[in-house]
Structures are given as C-alpha cells and as structure tokens.
Amino acid sequence: DGGITQSPKYLFRKEGQNVTLSCEQNLNHDAMYWYRQDPGQGLRLIYYSQIVNDFQKGDIAEGYSVSREKKESFPLTVTSAQKNPTAFYLCASKDSSATGVIEAFFGQGTRLTVV
C-alpha cells in the first residue's frame, strides 16, 4: 500500500525532554511537510523540505528541528525549547506529476501531550 506513515500515534513528553516524531512515505514524493494543529485552528506549517538534504522553516519553526537524509523520511524533533508542544502533528507529502497536477497527501497524525 502506498502512503504516508506517521508514528507513534500517541506520544507523551516530560518537561525538558526532546522527542522525535517519525514520518515515512513510499509515494516517491520529493516534497514533505510538517504541520501543527491546535483545537479550533487551521494547520500551521512548521518545516518543509522540497528535496533531500534541504529544508526550510515554516511559520512556527521555533522549538522544532528536522532532517531529510532520505527521500522517504522526514522526522520532526520537538525540543525542550518548544514551550507549548501539546498538539496534533501532521506530516504531508506532495505529488508533482508530469501532468502538472500537484496534490498533497497526509498521514494519520501524532498526538503529542506534555505530562
């Protein structure tokens, strides 16, 4: 099955701890994205990567870090510098077909809670 897999589904973080959220895709997409979703708000862009070994900050990158060593993988680390990390995190990848249709696909999300 082709798709985007996020793990874990639920994650608990203690104060001062770094945690890493996994995102893997087998769609052969070049671009990958991380979004944060808070109740009653739309998705906000944290980081995105359009090609291996390259990534850019989104609108709310402070307290987060990413890497893109492989095309299939785009892990997100929530560092201790992120003061309010409790949220639902969504990973996406983007298709860029020869026909010019660019469609985004999303994983099932990781719910992160600070305990």
Added chain:
Amino acid sequence: KQEVTQIPAALSVPEGENLVLNCSFTDSAIYNLQWFRQDPGKGLTSLLLIQSSQREQTSGRLNASLDKSSGRSTLYIAASQPGDSATYLCASMEYGNKLVFGAGTILRVKS
C-alpha cells in the same frame, strides 16, 4: 501573506439537505486549491483539487468551484448524510508549493 478563511465555522443540518461550505483567500496568485475532510483524531483525506486554470471539480455528491478573481471557493455537498459529519478544510497551494489552510468548517448531519 496568504490568509484563508472558512465560513461558517460550524454547521448542523438535517439529513438530506444540500449545503455549501465557503472558503476565501486573500492572494489570488495560487497554483491550486484543495478541499480536505478530517474525522476526529485522524489525518486529512483529500476530497477535491481544483487547478488554478479550472472552474470546478466534481466527485460523486461533492462539487467544488473556484473563482480566483474574487478569491473564493465553495464546496457543495448534495443530499447530505450522517456519514458526511466531519471537519472540512480548504487549502490554497502557493507557487513555491506551500499549502495555506483555513480553520475549517465542522459539519454535523443529523439523522
């Protein structure tokens, strides 16, 4: 900076009604516009994608239109069913491939 607004924020209708969800965006220089569905605690499922050169797209009971000049898109759901209850999100894709989302419309269809 692109801003996307969705109206209404929430909608409750009886089963069988036809309904319209609205999405507006401030910058008309978009590559495409995509409508998504999100069930509670789940990821996003793509419903319809409208290229900037297109006016509308249809899939089953769903029809989405796009008017770039006025910065508006609508999602029309015909003969609504309880299974349509979810949050509906629209997102504009900018050149440079960033998706900008609205806050969503929470739809409840009562049986």
